[in-house]
Amino acid sequence: MTNHEKANIYWHQGQIRKADRERLSGHRGAVLWLTGLPASGKSTVAVALEKKLFDRGCRTYILDGDNIRHGLNRDLGFSPEDRTENIRRIGEVARLFCDCGVLTMVAFISPYQSDRQAAREAAEEPGTFIEVFVDCPLATCEQRDPKGMYRRARAGEIQGFTGISAPYEVPEKPEIYLDTGINDLSACVDTVIRYLEMNGFIPA
Numbered sequence: 001m002t003n004h005e006k007a008n009i010y011w012h013q014g015q016i017r018k019a020d021r022e023r024l025s026g027h028r029g030a031v032l033w034l035t036g037l038p039a040s041g042k043s044t045v046a047v048a049l050e051k052k053l054f055d056r057g058c059r060t061y062i063l064d065g066d067n068i069r070h071g072l073n074r075d076l077g078f079s080p081e082d083r084t085e086n087i088r089r090i091g092e093v094a095r096l097f098c099d100c101g102v103l104t105m106v107a108f109i110s111p112y113q114s115d116r117q118a119a120r121e122a123a124e125e126p127g128t129f130i131e132v133f134v135d136c137p138l139a140t141c142e143q144r145d146p147k148g149m150y151r152r153a154r155a156g157e158i159q160g161f162t163g164i165s166a167p168y169e170v171p172e173k174p175e176i177y178l179d180t181g182i183n184d185l186s187a188c189v190d191t192v193i194r195y196l197e198m199n200g201f202i203p204a
């Protein structure tokens with residue numbers, strides 16, 4: 001007997017499955033998990049990627065840390081425990097979107113390898129969790145600083161800021177590697193599109 005059965009919680013199976021929804025959409029569902037330092041380019045890549053996929057007729061959605069922390073995760077801060085819970089919840093939400101057959105872009109720092117691994121394991125179907133390491137040297141991120149967060153972190157106004165006073169664990173084997181310090185935005189987006197085409201997520 002599983003723990004859920006012991007707690008009298010059961011699973012209800014619907015008649016429509018992920019594959020049925022994907023047939024309707026004409027492409028597969030996936031979680032594109034963009035991880036990287038603040039200002040590495042996660043949101044910028046996600047937005048440009050979504051536009052390109054949407055213009056090709058794909059069903060898409062972006063789950064962005066900044067936005068989700070205004071609602072679903074408004075109760076969470078930036079302690080290691082809160083970041084873990086942040087990623088756990090969003091891993092579950094991403095799994096649901098993926099099950100809908102949607103190409104789901106997740107743009108969270110997600111600094112801990114174990115949290116990203118848990119999100120990968122939450123994605124039901126093997127291969128549908130695509131880790132995208134949005135890499136960029138810290139010095140370049142700091143120079144970009146679109147929200148002025150690094151400046152405030154250096155001034156001691158923000159404690160435990162990722163890259164300055166909190167860790168970022170680099171992905172060991174991401175499915176996709178983007179170097180936004182060297183490659184421009186359209187090259188980064190094309191790299192992801194090519195991956196999706198070559199792995200049968202979207203028609204070539």
Ligand SMILES: Nc1ncnc2c1ncn2[C@@H]1O[C@H](COP(=O)(O)OS(=O)(=O)O)[C@@H](OP(=O)(O)O)[C@H]1O
Pocket residue numbers: 037038039043065066069078082083084086087107108109110111147149158159160161162166
């Ligand atoms: N202490 C601290 N550390 C890191 N980031 C901070 C912090 N405080 C606020 N912010 C702002 O919150 C954005 C990151 O939220 P995430 O949900 O992606 O973070 S995490 O995955 O839980 O680590 C992040 O946005 P991005 O720059 O888009 O990554 C910051 O603007």
Ligand SMILES: Nc1ncnc2c1ncn2[C@@H]1O[C@H](COP(=O)(O)OP(=O)(O)O)[C@@H](O)[C@H]1O
Pocket residue numbers: 036037038039040041042043044045107144146179180181183184185186188
């Ligand atoms: N190749 C690139 N990809 C993504 N962003 C880039 C790139 N080159 C420069 N940038 C700039 O870097 C900044 C990244 O900010 P943002 O997307 O908010 O990062 P994050 O979501 O990781 O915090 C933006 O000002 C963007 O215009």
